[in-house]
Amino acid sequence: MNKLTLMCVLIFAHTFTFSQIKTWTGFSLGKDLSKKYTIDFKSQIRDNDGYRYSNGFSHIHQLGIERKLNKRFDAGLGFRTRFNDQGYHSYRIQSDFTYSSKKKKRTFRYSARLRFQHRKKSDETFQKGNTHIRLKPVVNINASKLVDPLFGIESFFRLNGKYNFDEFRWYLGANWRIKKNIKLKSCLISQRELGNNTSPKEYVFLLGLKIGL
DSSP: OHHHHHHHHHHHHHHHHHSOEEEEEEEEEEEESSSSEEEEEEEEEEESSTTSOTTOEEEEEEEEEEEEOSSSEEEEEEEEEEEETTEEEEEEEEEEEEEEOOOTTOSEEEEEEEEEEEEEETTSOGGGSEEEEEEEEEEEEOOOSSEEEEEEEEEEEETTTTOEEEEEEEEEEEEEEEETTEEEEEEEEEEEETTOTTOOOEEEEEEEEEEEO
8 A cells, every 4th residue: 555655745745846736725614513504614815816816815615514324325405605816706605415435444435426517706696507417436545544645526517507517527536544533635737628629637736734622
C-alpha cells in the first residue's frame, strides 16, 4: 500500500507542475444529535482564476442534517449560500441519499451518493434555476492508520428543460487521520462541461479539514 500512496503523491506533483489549478479550501464541523441524526456546518473559499486570483474568491456556507436509515444507508438535507466579490450570488437546496460499505477492515471500501439539487442565482426566479441529479461513486483504499487513498467520479444530469448530462468530474485524493475526531482531505478534481467542445478542462485542488464535535 505504501507504493500506492507514493503513486498518488507523484500524480499530484505532476498535475501541479503542468496544469493551472484552482484551489478550494475549507472546513466542516459535525455534531451527533443522537444515534441517528447528525448536523454539520461547512465553509469553503474558492478562488475563481487558478492561483492568479484576478477574478476574486467565492465564499460558500452550508448547513445540513443527516439521518442514518440503517448500517449502510443515510439520507440528508442541505442548504447552501454562495457569495462573491459583488456580494450575494446564489443559494442551493439539496437532498442526498448515500450508500456505504462501512467496514473498517476491508482493503477496499466503497460508497455512492445520489444528490438532487436546485440552485437559484440572485438575478433568477426559482423556476429559472438549475436543477440537477448528481451521482458520485467513490472507492477508498485502507492503506494505513494514517492515510486512505480514494478515487471517484461524478456525473451531473440537468433537469428542468435540458434533460442531458452537462458536467463530469473525477477525483483522486486521500483522507488523512490527524486525530480521532479530526481528518484532513486532500483531493485533485478534474471537471469539464459536456456538450461544449470549446469548454476547457479545469483542475481543482481541494483541501478540507473535518472536525467532529
